Amino acid sequence: MSGEDNLLKLVEAEEPEDHDYLLQEQVGFILRKAHQRHVSIFAAHIGDLTPPQFAALAKLRDVGETSQNQLGTLIAMDAATVKGVIDRLKARGLVELSKHEVDKRRLLVNLTPEGRDAIERLIPLAREITQETLAPLSAKEIATFTKLLAKLA
Amino acid sequence: MSGEDNLLKLVEAEEPEDHDYLLQEQVGFILRKAHQRHVSIFAAHIGDLTPPQFAALAKLRDVGETSQNQLGTLIAMDAATVKGVIDRLKARGLVELSKHEVDKRRLLVNLTPEGRDAIERLIPLAREITQETLAPLSAKEIATFTKLLAKLA
DNA sequence: TTGATATCATTTGCATACGAATGAGTTTCC
DNA sequence: GGAAACTCATTCGTATGCAAATGATATCAA
Numbered sequence: 410m411s412g413e414d415n416l417l418k419l420v421e422a423e424e425p426e427d428h429d430y431l432l433q434e435q436v437g438f439i440l441r442k443a444h445q446r447h448v449s450i451f452a453a454h455i456g457d458l459t460p461p462q463f464a465a466l467a468k469l470r471d472v473g474e475t476s477q478n479q480l481g482t483l484i485a486m487d488a489a490t491v492k493g494v495i496d497r498l499k500a501r502g503l504v505e506l507s508k509h510e511v512d513k514r515r516l517l518v519n520l521t522p523e524g525r526d527a528i529e530r531l532i533p534l535a536r537e538i539t540q541e542t543l544a545p546l547s548a549k550e551i552a553t554f555t556k557l558l559a560k561l562a
Numbered sequence: 563m564s565g566e567d568n569l570l571k572l573v574e575a576e577e578p579e580d581h582d583y584l585l586q587e588q589v590g591f592i593l594r595k596a597h598q599r600h601v602s603i604f605a606a607h608i609g610d611l612t613p614p615q616f617a618a619l620a621k622l623r624d625v626g627e628t629s630q631n632q633l634g635t636l637i638a639m640d641a642a643t644v645k646g647v648i649d650r651l652k653a654r655g656l657v658e659l660s661k662h663e664v665d666k667r668r669l670l671v672n673l674t675p676e677g678r679d680a681i682e683r684l685i686p687l688a689r690e691i692t693q694e695t696l697a698p699l700s701a702k703e704i705a706t707f708t709k710l711l712a713k714l715a
Numbered sequence: 716t717t718g719a720t721a722t723c724a725t726t727t728g729c730a731t732a733c734g735a736a737t738g739a740g741t742t743t744c745c
Numbered sequence: 746g747g748a749a750a751c752t753c754a755t756t757c758g759t760a761t762g763c764a765a766a767t768g769a770t771a772t773c774a775a
């Protein structure tokens with residue numbers, strides 16, 4: 410069979426290196442690429458806000474006023490990262506900060522009216538982003554994929 | 563039916579906000595968390611190299627000497643990003659740079675002997691990283707997930 | 716009550732990640 | 746042959762992302 414012959418030729422070709430470790434097949438590498446693709450789709454739909462900034466606004470809409478740290482926990486950002494995100498949202502007038510009356514360590518974050526308007530306006534676009542990200546999959550595949558991805562996250 | 567009554571109560575409860583957009587359910591958000599988890603697992607196994615740095619070394623092992631840009635394409639990094647990664651690998655003596663004789667625009671990158679030793683030594687650890695990342699899934703689920711993830715990436 | 720411990724926030728330092736602009740070299744094509 | 750278009754690399758600016766160190770405040774427990 411010439412097919413097998415060709416296979417042998419390929420395997421034995423050139424250098425004696427065994428490339429049985431293939432970067433393109435490792436979850437971490439594919440995960441990074443899938444994430445990149447999603448961020449790119451996000452940017453195409455929502456140009457003036459990053460995914461983390463959007464996440465902060467969306468979560469504040471869900472839970473209302475919270476401490477900066479607590480918000481970070483809810484959107485999976487460490488303290489240093491969430492600070493930068495909130496600083497930039499505050500500079501744009503989308504969130505406002507205040508000190509917790511009782512626990513003086515806490516910095517409370519809340520949506521401004523502009524922030525609330527923004528997130529309500531953006532949510533329909535976010536639905537499109539999710540759809541476009543999942544567009545390569547069928548409805549059944551989407552259900553399966555989402556379930557398995559959630560297990561990994 | 564008390565089930566329906568409870569449902570109505572939930573829907574009508576408190577504030578008139580409809581939170582039918584749930585951040586935690588959006589692919590982008592879960593993708594970001596899954597990626598974070600993988601990076602964390604990677605760091606626990608390979609502390610002195612980042613996933614992008616590892617990817618660069620692993621790909622150089624596969625393809626041998628290439629231009630910096632071409633390498634970037636192979637590991638999904640834009641020109642600006644790959645430059646930083648290669649700079650740091652060069653500073654540590656894991657790769658070496660040279661000018662392309664014919665096309666003077668190109669900067670050729672290759673593994674040094676130290677770089678080759680390093681990547682050969684790290685590949686077994688990388689296999690463990692892949693395994694641990696996928697540990698929450700069964701063998702069948704891993705096959706399904708990997709296939710679907712690849713479609714998205 | 717006070718001393719150890721824990722939590723919240725900030726800062727610094729380093730490493731991706733990417734858009735945009737720039738400069739140098741190469742290819743295309745008329 | 747030469748101008749236009751393209752490619753490779755670098756630089757700048759901005760935005761995550763995280764470890765580690767620090768300071769302020771709170772909580773717990775002896």
